[in-house]
Amino acid sequence: MSAPRTLFEKVWARHEILKGPDGDSLLFVDRHYAHEGSFHAFNALRKAGLKVRRPDLTTGIYDHYVPTDAARTPASAEIGDMITLFGRNVAEQGIRAYAPGDPHQGIVHVVGPELGETLPGFLIVCGDSHTATHGAFGALAFGIGASEVAHVLATQTIWQVRPRLLRISVEGRLGAGVTAKDVILAVIARFGANVGLGHAIEFAGSAIRGLTMEGRMTVCNMAIEAGSRTGQIAPDDTTFAWLAGREKAPKGALWDKAVAHWRSLPTDEGARFDRDLSLDASALAPMVTWGTSPEEALPITDRVPDPAAAPDAARKAAWAKSLDYMGLKPGMALDGIAVDRVFIGSCTNARIEDLRAAAAVVKGRKAVVPAWVSSGSTAVKLQAEAEGLDRIFTAAGFEWRESGCSMCVGINGDLLKPGERSASTTNRNFVGRQGPGARTHLVSPAMAAAAAVTGRLTDVRKLAAN
């Protein structure tokens, strides 16, 4: 009998080509996703006179810079140039890329799984910190910088120092109106935005197992907001059912073989983690961030905290700075804070299930502030249209946008104005993230929908279904 191993250890071991003389490992990369932001890496490759070693294992996806208006008009010539440049880079290197007009154009972390290119046990990298999303399938997936992207393009491998292992177990049943987004925000609020630094996280426990794949992706997506490059969830029947029949997923006898392999991946009984943390799911409420770090989050039923009550001097100063930036006063009820705009989108919360949850709240109501929906992928958009969700949103006055990163980061020009306050289904409430001076409150899709129809941060549980 071999010693019990974790999911992480099994996937790592299978990809380890060799150990370097100084203790790091050279790992084989099954899949690399590239987007328009990868240009520094393509430049570096060109400068070194190298070609992409395995163009068949890189998939290009247009997301960060693409416009999301119906006509797909770049907000500036410079932004248009970035899109053209990406097209040149992938064409020159023989990489398949999904551009606007293709049903699989969308946000890289929505499209990869949707195509079935993300599979359990794979090692997946992308020059984007939310690559952890793919860990929802039991892949080992992490974001990398441009130098590492260039290295992957040139060698199909990556050097890594093995992280420590952290398990976060969420046990129990989620209450009505409490979603995967609330779980991960609660985890980060409880344990801090740096709890996962230097660690690979495995999310476990009955509440995690009970999530759909969309929910699991939302949780793993924000592992990086908990400080970790990677978050994983053990693959199970929910995973396999979601993947079966997808375009790039294995088929026939190979599928059966794959499933048999994937069933061997979950962490063995008795395997060791460097750290174990747990959270009670039944105690959770819908969450909302009040500050400028994702750890600055509270249940919607709570109040804006008082810096005077902060646990230490550093946090006292940080909270005061956050409140000043956010334009909030200590003691204000979170429920009722007026917002200027609502954004439903991003790789965190723009999958079909997210749109369904938001539409269920919006149905029969009117948005009282400008509100956008930008689907996670064009395929999600088409599916939502087939289900009639687009008509629910447009009848309520929402803008039904094309797919892309859009207002999550505003690289394409979709920005808030200085001082504007948004309820947003994205993942970062950082200073200036949605535009200079913009104020972001992170929430679930249902909570964003509730904010749109009331014009305020609102406990969605108070809005009866129409």
Add this chain to the structure above:
Amino acid sequence: MAMQPFTALDAVAAPMPTPNIDTDQILPARFLKKPLGPGYDKYGFADLRFDAAGNEKPDFVLNNPPYRGAGIIVAARNFATGSSREAAVYALLALGVRCVIAPSFGDIFYSNSTKNGLLPVILPEEAVNRLLALLAGKPGTKLAVDLAAQTVTGPGDLAFRFEIDASRKMRLLEGLDDIQLTLKYRPEIEAFERAYAAAPFGA
């Protein structure tokens, strides 16, 4: 992106006591499309350094004369968390920063910086707090960082030792290019690839 070796540095250090200074603040997203080259320093901390009209904000530490051109930043926990943008490292280097000392770093930034000759030094929170207080109290104070010895030293007998992975230390000291290093292992990579392809999904 050519890697400059890092051996030792003796430079003015600037204090940034706010935790969670993310890479969106170090390099705002709208500058990500800018090519590298002269003028890249303008983008570093742009929204903290400049107001909407482009004037310097006097309250930002690097605009304060004694800290201007600081080669070292001493920061609070979780420095450069968030986005994987390596451009945050390029912006720091363009500003002349070669070393950041903090109790913790965003993991991706930590790795990115070591690929570009910027040394991230992890010190315990108490040590960083001492440094922050010292730098705020005596603007313009210089610190000395020695990677081979793994030490940070300052005025008087101020001295701290830090840990760093042997692999990262070696690459920084020698300014090694990872791709050239890896290509030496080509036979091993190809052998692995053949065996891996022959047994899809583990069987």
